[in-house]
Amino acid sequence: xxxxxxxxxxxxxxxLVVAAILLGDTLISGAAVAVGDGLAWYGWPLLAIGPLAFxxxxxxxxxxxxxxxxxxxxVGHLEVGPLAAVPALVAxxxxxxxxHRKLTVSLVMVVSATTMLxxxxxxxxxxxxxxxxxxxxxxxxxHVALISGESRRQRDAYMAEAEHTRxxxxxxxxxxxxxxxxxxxxxxxxHSISVIRVQAGVALHLARKRGExxxxxxxxxxxxxxxxxxxxxxxxxxLRDDEGHRLSRVKPLADRYSGLGFHIDVECEVDETAVLDExxxxxxxxxxxxxxxxxxxxxxxxxxxxxxxxxxxxxxxEVADNGPARDFTPGRGLTGMxxxxxxxxxxxxxxxxxxxxxxxxxxxxxxxxxxxxxxxAEPARNR
Numbered sequence: 001x002x003x004x005x006x007x008x009x010x011x012x013x014x015x016l017v018v019a020a021i022l023l024g025d026t027l028i029s030g031a032a033v034a035v036g037d038g039l040a041w042y043g044w045p046l047l048a049i050g051p052l053a054f055x056x057x058x059x060x061x062x063x064x065x066x067x068x069x070x071x072x073x074x075v076g077h078l079e080v081g082p083l084a085a086v087p088a089l090v091a092x093x094x095x096x097x098x099x100h101r102k103l104t105v106s107l108v109m110v111v112s113a114t115t116m117l118x119x120x121x122x123x124x125x126x127x128x129x130x131x132x133x134x135x136x137x138x139x140x141x142x143h144v145a146l147i148s149g150e151s152r153r154q155r156d157a158y159m160a161e162a163e164h165t166r167x168x169x170x171x172x173x174x175x176x177x178x179x180x181x182x183x184x185x186x187x188x189x190x191h192s193i194s195v196i197r198v199q200a201g202v203a204l205h206l207a208r209k210r211g212e213x214x215x216x217x218x219x220x221x222x223x224x225x226x227x228x229x230x231x232x233x234x235x236x237x238x239l240r241d242d243e244g245h246r247l248s249r250v251k252p253l254a255d256r257y258s259g260l261g262f263h264i265d266v267e268c269e270v271d272e273t274a275v276l277d278e279x280x281x282x283x284x285x286x287x288x289x290x291x292x293x294x295x296x297x298x299x300x301x302x303x304x305x306x307x308x309x310x311x312x313x314x315x316x317x318e319v320a321d322n323g324p325a326r327d328f329t330p331g332r333g334l335t336g337m338x339x340x341x342x343x344x345x346x347x348x349x350x351x352x353x354x355x356x357x358x359x360x361x362x363x364x365x366x367x368x369x370x371x372x373x374x375x376x377a378e379p380a381r382n383r
Contacts, residue, residue, distance in 0.1 A: 012055065015054065015055040015057065015058070016055055018054060018090075019052065019054040022051035022054060022086060022087045022090065023048060023052065025051075025086050025087075026047040026048065026050065026080075026084050026087065027044075027047065028083060029047070029080045029084045043075055043080065046074050046075045047080065047084060049067060049068075049071045050067060050087035050088060051087050053067045053068065054068070054091070057091065057094050061091075061094055061095045061098045062095055062100050062103055064091050064095075065091040065092055065094070065095040065104065065107065066107070067091075068087045068088040068090075068091040069088045069091065069092070069111060071087075071088070072084065072085055072111075073111065085138070085141065088145075089141060089144075090145070092104060092107075092108060092142065092145040092149065093145045093146070093149035093152075094149060095149065096145075096148075096149025096150050096153065097149040097150075097153045099153065101150070104146065104149070108143065108145075108146050111142060112138075112142060115138045115139060116135045119134050120135075185232070189228075189232055190229055190232055190233070193229050193232070194225075194229065196221065196225045197222060197225035197229065200218055200221045200225060201222055204218060204222060246281050246282055246285035247268055247276070247281055247285050247288075248268075248270060248271050248272045248274075249285070250268045250285065250288055250306065250308060251266050251268065253285075253288065253289060254292065254304075254306060257292050257293075257295075257304075262295065262296060262302055262303065262321075263302060263303045264303075264305075264306060265305045266306045267307050267309075268307075268308040269308060269309050270284075270310060270315075274310070276315070276365075277365060279343075279344060280344060280363045280365060283341065283343075283344055283361075283363060284308060284315055284317050284361070284363060286340060287319070287340065287341070287359065287361050288306055288308070288319055290333045290337055291319035291337075292304065292306070293333065294334070294359075295321040295357075298323075299321040299322075300323040300324060301321045301323030301324075301356060303321065303322045304320070304321045305318070305319070305320045305355055306318070306319050310365070313364060313365055314362050314363060314364045315362075315363045315365055316361070316362055316363075317359075317362075317363070318353075318358060318359070318360045319358070319359045320354070320355035320358040320359070321355075321356050321357050322355060322356040323356050324356070324357070334350060334359075337350075337361070341361050341362075341363065344364065345364055346361060346362050346363040346364055347361070347362045348360070348361050348362075349361075
């Protein structure tokens with residue numbers, strides 16, 4: 001059974017200590033018989049085999065139980081005393097704890113029946129009070145070990161379920177808090193940004209009405225305000241919506257960019273029914289979103305290819321535009337991508353590819369891999 005938290009002895013060391021204690025019990029029991037009537041030579045190895053096999057219980061709990069119980073039955077006629085039964089009782093409890101209930105219960109039933117028949121035969125097949133007393137003593141201890149292992153297993157399962165429920169409650173509370181904060185930010189920032197956007201739009205309208213060319217800075221302000229409003233609404237929507245995968249919304253995301261003069265080809269193998277880690281799902285969606293934003297803002301091409309494929313051990317994301325893959329300086333968007341990928345133990349490659357400027361991410365599933373760094377490029381422009 002698992003050791004308590006903070007225990008200094010653990011693993012193999014604890015098993016060896018328990019095996020030494022069990023071996024001491026059986027040898028003391030054998031020595032008591034040897035001092036009196038004497039102990040047959042084969043009694044010593046039979047007494048020792050159970051404790052010596054005990055350190056293997058973590059890997060082979062059923063085999064250890066069978067060996068210890070068989071050794072107990074084999075020395076039963078030597079009358080070595082109750083201490084010799086301790087290894088078998090411990091092995092039965094451990095096997096029951098590990099969930100091998102059918103084999104354990106069956107073995108206990110067989111040993112109980114064998115004990116009853118043996119004592120009955122030893123009394124000349126006369127059912128006496130002494131036969132009942134001796135038999136029930138052994139059968140009782142076997143069932144105590146059986147019940148102890150099962151009760152401990154159920155207790156640990158209950159504790160694990162309670163801990164899982166508590167963690168889920170904490171996660172739900174944290175999610176609700178994030179939604180509340182996002183809502184407050186959305187309400188406050190959207191108002192201010194909307195005012196900026198309206199003022200910039202009015203200024204652009206008046207300039208065009210007068211036949212003047214609008215200032216580039218004013219056009220940039222309106223575009224930035226429009227993008228910021230959309231980003232705020234999208235973030236709030238994602239925080240509110242906990243159902244389904246974000247990657248299942250990649251195609252609607254691409255449709256919003258298609259109206260900006262880009263043809264976007266999307267192939268995504270993740271849908272609402274797929275089983276996918278939430279953090280990987282979120283990171284992959286954000287990588288696609290940021291890569292599309294970079295393509296729209298900085299690419300000189302007119303086509304973007306998005307591929308999201310799921311392998312045996314990783315999720316592969318590729319976003320490539322057909323613009324020239326010139327040197328670039330990583331901005332906040334690409335830096336944020338790398339931080340997300342590194343947090344999951346994945347790899348991120350940014351630069352020239354078969355289809356132009358390419359962002360390729362590998363997000364491990366489910367076990368993290370060693371993060372790899374993409375080769376640095378010489379700075380020239382921000383993406």
